[in-house]
Amino acid sequence: MIAKVEPLTTTRRLTGPFDYALPEEPVDVGSVVRIPFGRQRLDGVVVGLAERSEVPAERLVAPTAVRDESLPPDLVELALWMAAEYCSTPARALSLVLPPPGRARTELWAAPTGGANGKLTERQRALLERLPGPTGRDLPALRRLEARGVVTIAPRLRRRAPRVNVAADRPVELTAAQAAALDALRSGGSHLLHGVTGSGKTEVYLRTAAAALERGRGVIVLVPEIALTPQTVARFQARFGDTVALLHSALSEGERSDEWRRLRAGEARIAVGPRSAVFAPVADLGLIVIDEEHDPSYKHEGDPRYDARRVAAERARRTGAALIAGSATPRPESWHALPHVGLPERVDGRALPPVRVLDMRGANGPLHPLTRRALAAAPKSIVLLNRRGWSNFLTCRSCGKVWECPQCDVALVLHRGEGTLACHHCGHRERVPQRCDACGSLAVARHGAGTERLEAELRETLDVPVLRLDADTAAAKDAVPDLLARFDAAPAGVLLGTQMVAKGHDFPDVTLGVVLDADATLRFPDFRAEERTFALIAQLAGRAGRGPGGGRVLVQTMAPEADTIAAAARHDAEGFLAGELERRRALHYPPFADLVRVVCSAQDGAPARDAAARVAAAVDGAPATEVLGPAPLFRLRGRERFQVVVKTGERAAAVAAAGAAVDAAARDRALRDVAFAVDVDPQ
Ligand code: ADP
Ligand code: ZN
Ligand code: ZN
Numbered sequence: 001m002i003a004k005v006e007p008l009t010t011t012r013r014l015t016g017p018f019d020y021a022l023p024e025e026p027v028d029v030g031s032v033v034r035i036p037f038g039r040q041r042l043d044g045v046v047v048g049l050a051e052r053s054e055v056p057a058e059r060l061v062a063p064t065a066v067r068d069e070s071l072p073p074d075l076v077e078l079a080l081w082m083a084a085e086y087c088s089t090p091a092r093a094l095s096l097v098l099p100p101p102g103r104a105r106t107e108l109w110a111a112p113t114g115g116a117n118g119k120l121t122e123r124q125r126a127l128l129e130r131l132p133g134p135t136g137r138d139l140p141a142l143r144r145l146e147a148r149g150v151v152t153i154a155p156r157l158r159r160r161a162p163r164v165n166v167a168a169d170r171p172v173e174l175t176a177a178q179a180a181a182l183d184a185l186r187s188g189g190s191h192l193l194h195g196v197t198g199s200g201k202t203e204v205y206l207r208t209a210a211a212a213l214e215r216g217r218g219v220i221v222l223v224p225e226i227a228l229t230p231q232t233v234a235r236f237q238a239r240f241g242d243t244v245a246l247l248h249s250a251l252s253e254g255e256r257s258d259e260w261r262r263l264r265a266g267e268a269r270i271a272v273g274p275r276s277a278v279f280a281p282v283a284d285l286g287l288i289v290i291d292e293e294h295d296p297s298y299k300h301e302g303d304p305r306y307d308a309r310r311v312a313a314e315r316a317r318r319t320g321a322a323l324i325a326g327s328a329t330p331r332p333e334s335w336h337a338l339p340h341v342g343l344p345e346r347v348d349g350r351a352l353p354p355v356r357v358l359d360m361r362g363a364n365g366p367l368h369p370l371t372r373r374a375l376a377a378a379p380k381s382i383v384l385l386n387r388r389g390w391s392n393f394l395t396c397r398s399c400g401k402v403w404e405c406p407q408c409d410v411a412l413v414l415h416r417g418e419g420t421l422a423c424h425h426c427g428h429r430e431r432v433p434q435r436c437d438a439c440g441s442l443a444v445a446r447h448g449a450g451t452e453r454l455e456a457e458l459r460e461t462l463d464v465p466v467l468r469l470d471a472d473t474a475a476a477k478d479a480v481p482d483l484l485a486r487f488d489a490a491p492a493g494v495l496l497g498t499q500m501v502a503k504g505h506d507f508p509d510v511t512l513g514v515v516l517d518a519d520a521t522l523r524f525p526d527f528r529a530e531e532r533t534f535a536l537i538a539q540l541a542g543r544a545g546r547g548p549g550g551g552r553v554l555v556q557t558m559a560p561e562a563d564t565i566a567a568a569a570r571h572d573a574e575g576f577l578a579g580e581l582e583r584r585r586a587l588h589y590p591p592f593a594d595l596v597r598v599v600c601s602a603q604d605g606a607p608a609r610d611a612a613a614r615v616a617a618a619v620d621g622a623p624a625t626e627v628l629g630p631a632p633l634f635r636l637r638g639r640e641r642f643q644v645v646v647k648t649g650e651r652a653a654a655v656a657a658a659g660a661a662v663d664a665a666a667r668d669r670a671l672r673d674v675a676f677a678v679d680v681d682p683q
Contacts, residue, residue, distance in 0.1 A: 008044055072264070218287075350545065382510055399441065596646040599676070602675065
């Protein structure tokens with residue numbers, strides 16, 4: 001027997017698997033090994049075992065070490081599928097699913113048996129109260145109870161990860177709609193759970209998860225961002241306790257590896273986390289939930305550029321698990337592909353808040369007079385402005401100079417609080433200019449308003465606390481949960497921010513929602529602009545009027561007659577989706593075609609353009625494909641960029657053709673300074 005090993009190297013050209021002799025320790029598919037590789041030592045993953053090798057036996061070497069932790073074989077298969085699906089390499093895909101570094105640690109754990117505890121001392125009773133839990137210094141006392149059959153003591157994997165927050169589990173009686181949804185979902189398979197904001201989707205997830213556990217199956221729950229959706233995580237932890245493992249990036253390395261091992265060992269059966277939790281080592285997977293399935297954070301921006309929603313669907317298919325994609329604003333793709341289960345009303349039967357569209361053409365200042373009045377009257381409101389900073393760009397009134405990033409062809413944004421101009425693409429920062437460095441003029445104009453400026457303006461006019469939530473205020477550790485908790489606890493206040501304020505928050509006392517510059521996202525030159533705009537407005541509207549006080553929503557826009565904005569104002573997701581799908585069908589966009597995007601970048605424009613032209617020519621002629629470009633993109637981080645977009649009805653063939661075209665171009669010495677990025681299903 002020999003082992004087929006995929007070396008974990010970043011070099012694109014080195015794709016295995018390579019044959020190795022078996023080491024002394026037992027290995028299987030999923031074993032993580034240390035291998036001699038040329039003159040180096042690399043980590044590798046065993047992806048297969050075979051009877052014999054083409055390589056003569058005397059030339060085969062064995063791995064030098066085998067790690068304690070191995071990957072479940074189904075994750076190896078999934079990673080190899082992902083490598084092909086996203087035009088990446090097995091090594092890169094495997095490195096996303098590897099066991100985290102660190103060692104497993106165990107501790108002794110005591111649990112009450114529920115048996116004969118009649119004759120216990122006061123102290124022993126107190127001890128039982130805190131169980132189940134680690135034995136710690138009470139081990140001798142607990143051993144005596146163990147001898148009497150009152151508790152059991154056994155080693156268990158240690159858990160360092162903290163609970164997100166300890167909320168009490170509130171048992172609820174299902175509404176008729178929830179019960180019907182649950183019934184439909186119980187049949188298994190994949191479903192779209194389309195429930196309006198506040199319709200109790202989470203309770204449906206919790207019940208289907210409980211049913212999966214009862215059948216002895218494990219569960220994965222994907223959420224957009226833990227920091228922004230602590231309520232969902234808290235409710236899973238409240239209901240299922242230590243059966244829940246939390247996998248998110250804010251955990252320390254040790255915490256994360258403990259959670260991974262608890263899942264791998266089967267001690268935890270529910271994995272909750274953001275997109276990477278789709279790779280959680282859950283055995284006998286029975287259910288994958290994708291909460292807020294419309295959220296863009298499910299797409300990974302590094303190589304492989306996977307979409308956790310697609311990976312989840314593939315993993316569900318391979319394991320026979322059920323899949324639930326839930327949202328109030330589903331993606332056109334899911335609406336088209338999945339059977340729908342609906343929760344058309346809020347749990348309390350309250351109507352969704354009325355939405356009023358305010359025409360901002362010819363307005364001066366960022367706030368409509370009606371918005372001003374409403375903000376002054378409402379005790380608690382949420383305001384969305386999807387643009388951070390003070391103003392969008394600076395110009396010189398004398399010579400017209402626009403302050404731009406030296407690395408990217410985009411305008412710099414003024415951040416007054418920190419006294420800088422910042423590039424929102426590469427992070428470049430410079431001091432705010434006192435005068436124009438081109439003509440010396442002192443007249444520097446500031447254009448547009450971002451969240452920072454609006455915060456100052458609201459502070460001036462309102463006498464309630466104004467809390468700003470955007471990437472700038474969220475940077476510090478724990479800043480987001482602190483901010484959300486402060487807003488939740490305050491009797492009055494404004495939560496102002498970027499799209500972060502429109503996520504699944506459940507604040508029952510918010511009576512006013514405001515969207516400023518609602519058409520800003522519509523102006524993006526992207527076929528998803530409509531979908532994003534609809535979701536943003538409808539989601540923000542869903543934050544208002546969740547309590548007995550009711551609520552209303554104001555939407556300020558320069559495009560009051562735009563269909564997308566009108567549909568969002570009517571809370572008409574179905575109408576929007578029907579229209580959007582028609583448009584996509586006519587224009588051959590997903591879900592009626594697949595897109596593959598290739599970006600070629602280099603210090604100089606010429607080789608980047610040549611490379612893109614080569615790729616375009618090579619892909620052109622593949623069956624059922626249409627090639628768009630090369631088209632220039634704005635310079636980013638000092639690199640000129642050109643993109644080729646392939647629209648195809650033959651996904652696998654187009655992905656393979658793009659991959660082959662890139663590999664061929666990358667081998668050309670004339671193009672050696674060009675970097676290639678292949679993005680399947682670009683966002
Ligand atoms: P969604 O995710 O659909 O926006 P949530 O799951 O956050 O809605 O539910 C909104 C609120 O309704 C939560 O506070 C939840 O505890 C509560 N809730 C859910 N189901 C019920 C029910 N059947 N009866 C009473 N309250 C419920
Ligand atoms: Zn000037
Ligand atoms: Zn920049």
